[in-house]
Amino acid sequence: MKLRIIIISVVVVAIVSIGVYLLVGSNDGTSSTLQKVRVERGTIVDKALAVGTIEPENEISVKSKISGVVNRIFADVGAFVRAGQPLLEVRPDPTPLELAEAKRQVELRQVDFDNLVREKTRQEALFGSNLISPKEFEDFSRKYTEAELQLKIARERLALIESGRVTIGDTQIESIIKAPIDGFVLSRSVEVGDPVTPLTSFQEGTVLMRMANMERLLFKGTVDEIDVGRLKEGMDVEIKVGALPNDTVRGVLRKIWLKAQKKENATVFPIEIIIPAARNTVLRAGYSANANIIIQKKPDVLTIPERVITFRNDSAFVKVPLPPDREEERYIKTGLSNAISIEVVSGLKEGDVVIEKPVKKIE
Numbered sequence: 001m002k003l004r005i006i007i008i009s010v011v012v013v014a015i016v017s018i019g020v021y022l023l024v025g026s027n028d029g030t031s032s033t034l035q036k037v038r039v040e041r042g043t044i045v046d047k048a049l050a051v052g053t054i055e056p057e058n059e060i061s062v063k064s065k066i067s068g069v070v071n072r073i074f075a076d077v078g079a080f081v082r083a084g085q086p087l088l089e090v091r092p093d094p095t096p097l098e099l100a101e102a103k104r105q106v107e108l109r110q111v112d113f114d115n116l117v118r119e120k121t122r123q124e125a126l127f128g129s130n131l132i133s134p135k136e137f138e139d140f141s142r143k144y145t146e147a148e149l150q151l152k153i154a155r156e157r158l159a160l161i162e163s164g165r166v167t168i169g170d171t172q173i174e175s176i177i178k179a180p181i182d183g184f185v186l187s188r189s190v191e192v193g194d195p196v197t198p199l200t201s202f203q204e205g206t207v208l209m210r211m212a213n214m215e216r217l218l219f220k221g222t223v224d225e226i227d228v229g230r231l232k233e234g235m236d237v238e239i240k241v242g243a244l245p246n247d248t249v250r251g252v253l254r255k256i257w258l259k260a261q262k263k264e265n266a267t268v269f270p271i272e273i274i275i276p277a278a279r280n281t282v283l284r285a286g287y288s289a290n291a292n293i294i295i296q297k298k299p300d301v302l303t304i305p306e307r308v309i310t311f312r313n314d315s316a317f318v319k320v321p322l323p324p325d326r327e328e329e330r331y332i333k334t335g336l337s338n339a340i341s342i343e344v345v346s347g348l349k350e351g352d353v354v355i356e357k358p359v360k361k362i363e
Contacts (some may be wrong), residue, residue, distance in 0.1 A: 004233075005254060008181065010017065024070055031258055032230075033258055035355075035356040036321065036353045036354065036355055037304060037305055037308055037345060037351070037353070037354050037356055038351060038353055038354075038355060039212065039302055039303070039304055039344060039348045039349065039350055039352040039353075039354065040302070040303060040304075040350065041300055041301065041302060041303070041349060041350060042300075042301070042303040042341065043297065043298065043299040043300070043301070044297070044298045044301060044303060044336045044337065044338055044341060044342070044343050045292075045294060045296070045297045045298075045337075045338055046131065046294075046295045046296040046297070046336055046337070046338055047226035047238075047292040047293055047294050047338070048223055048224075048228075048230065048231060048292070048293045048295055049223070049224075049227070049290060049291070049293075050219070050221040050223045050271055050273070050290070050291040050293060050339065051221050051222060051291075052219055052221015052222060052223060052236075052271075052288075052289060052291065053219070053220060053286055053287060053288055053289065054217055054218075054219055054222065054239075054241065054275070054283050054284070054285065054286065054287040054289055055217070055218055055219075055220050055264075055285055055286070056186075056213065056214060056217060056218070056285055057212075057213070057216040057218050058212060058213065059210055059211070059212045059285075060180055060181060060211045060212065060218065061181075061185065061207045061209075061210055062087060062177060062180065062203075062207070062208045062209040062210070062211060063198075063199040063205040063206060063207060063259030064090045064196050064198055064199065064206065064208060065179055065198050065199055065209060066090055066092060066175060066196075066198050066330065067090075067195075067196060067198045068070065068090045068091050068092040068093070068195075068196055069090070069091055069193055069196060070088055070089070070090060070091075070191065070192050070193060070194045070196060070208075071089040071090065071091035071175070071192065071196065072085075072088060072089040073088045073089075073191075073192060074086040074088055074089070074186070075086055075087045075179070075185050076188060076210075077185050077186070077187060077188050078183065078184065078185060079184065079185050080182075080183070080184050081179040081182070081183070081184075081185065081211075082182050083178075083179055083181050083182050084178050085177060085178060086176050086178055086179075086181055087175070087177050087178060087185070087208070087209060088176075088177050088190075088208060088209070089107070089176050090175045090196050090298075091174055092176065094174065102154070102157055102158040103158060105154040105157070105158075106151070106154045106155055107157050108154075109147070109150050109151040109153075109154045109249070110151060112147050112150070112151075113147045113148060113151045116143065116144045116147050117144075119140070119144075119265075120140075120144055123137060123140045167211060172307060177208060177224070180211070181211060181213060182213060183211045183212050183213040183214065184211065184212060184213075184214050185209055185210075185211055186209075186211060186212055186285055187209065187210045187212045188208070188209050189206070189207050189208060189209065189210075190206065190208050190288030194206075196208070198201065200326060201212050212285065214283070214285070215277045217275040217283055217285075218272050218273060218274060218275065219237070219239055219251060219271075219272070219273035219275060219289060220271075220272055221270070221271060221273075221289075221291060221293050222261065222263060222268035222269060222270050222271065223268060223269055223271055223293070224266065224267075224268055225260060225266075225267040225268065225269060225282065228256065228269045230295050231253065231256055231271070231293060231295070232253070233253055233254060233255065233256060234252060234253060234254040235252070235293050235294055235295065236250065236251075236252060236253075236293075236294045237250065237251040237252060237253055237273050237291050237293050237294065237331075238250060238291070238292045238294065239251055239273070239275070239290070239291045239292075240287050240289060240291075240292070241281075241283070241287050241288075241289045241354065242288045242289060242290075243275070243284075243287055244281060244286065244287075244289075247280075247281045247335045249275060249281055249283070249289075250275075250276070251273040251274055251275045251291070252273065252274050252276075253271065253272075253273055253293055254272045254273060255271060255272040256269060256271050257269050257270040257271065268360045271293075273291055273293075275287050296336055298335070298336050298343060301335070301336075301343045301344075302344040302345075302348065302349070302350055303341045303342065303343060303344065304318070304341065304342060304343075304344055304348070304354055305340065305341055305356075306337060306339065306340060306341060306342045307356070307357065308354050308355070308356050308357060309332075309334070309342065310329075310357075315331060316331070316332050316333070316334045317329050317330065317331055317332070318330055318332055318347075318348070318354045318355075319352065319354065320348075320351050320352065320354055320355065320356040321353060321355055327355055330347055330348075331347060332344055332345075332346065332348055333345040333346040333347055349356075
């Protein structure tokens with residue numbers, strides 16, 4: 001009977017001991033129960049983010065040099081046109097008073113000129129007989145030439161008002177507005193029948209269309225002041241367009257502004273990025289995009305997640321497992337980081353295992 005009691009007691013003690021050991025072992029933070037990560041080779045990229053839009057390098061406003069109304073439209077939005085190709089026609093639409101004044105000016109200038117033509121014969125005869133001085137004859141000749149030019153100007157103005165076409169010297173002015181460059185029509189601001197104000201030295205004139213060569217595009221955006229000090233012209237850029245999530249457009253940083261701007265209570269610097277013409281992605285003016293400017297890139301280096309590292313006094317440490325269920329803290333030298341993964345310069349080799357820090361529970 002006593003032997004039976006002894007055996008039962010030993011079994012109970014053994015079971016309790018095993019349970020306590022398992023309970024303690026599962027909560028002592030040893031390497032057998034913690035998550036581990038492996039040292040692997042990968043690429044670390046340090047980059048700065050820029051936010052902006054895709055825009056043409058040169059966008060041109062098409063305007064008319066004559067006043068009137070839009071009579072015909074030859075090219076619409078989205079059309080590709082060559083330089084010199086008709087875009088639209090402006091029909092002169094003078095007021096009755098403007099037309100009457102132009103005709104009266106021609107008549108008045110014609111009368112003045114006809115009188116001087118008759119006077120010219122008399123002046124030449126007087127000059128030939130030495131009855132007038134050379135200076136008097138020169139003054140008359142200048143007056144005659146001026147009258148001839150004034151008549152020509154009045155006729156040209158009348159022709160422009162009536163037909164919208166006139167040749168002044170070697171310059172042909174007409175009511176057909178032609179494309180100034182090879183490119184696409186981005187927008188059209190007028191409809192048939194709309195009035196047109198001409199471009200002069202005193203007024204900007206009506207914008208009829210906007211054109212651009214879509215082969216020469218730029219990314220125009222801003223970067224935070226924290227990153228701008230690390231940027232240099234010529235850096236490679238990867239651009240992600242919001243409307244094209246599966247495509248990456250590459251470019252080169254071309255310009256960094258010297259003066260900052262305030263944007264939503266933040267200090268930012270404008271930048272420009274050249275987008276090469278040779279690309280497979282169809283881009284449109286005005287696309288919103290994010291640009292990752294590559295500051296430094298290291299391919300095929302040893303990497304680990306930055307979260308497994310403990311930093312103390314400018315030094316980095318990780319915990320590595322040791323057999324059977326022990327662990328040790330090891331100093332490592334780190335390199336480039338992208339805030340998620342970090343380069344391991346020394347202290348670990350490819351394939352090594354590192355213990356991940358336990359997640360702290362908030363009580």
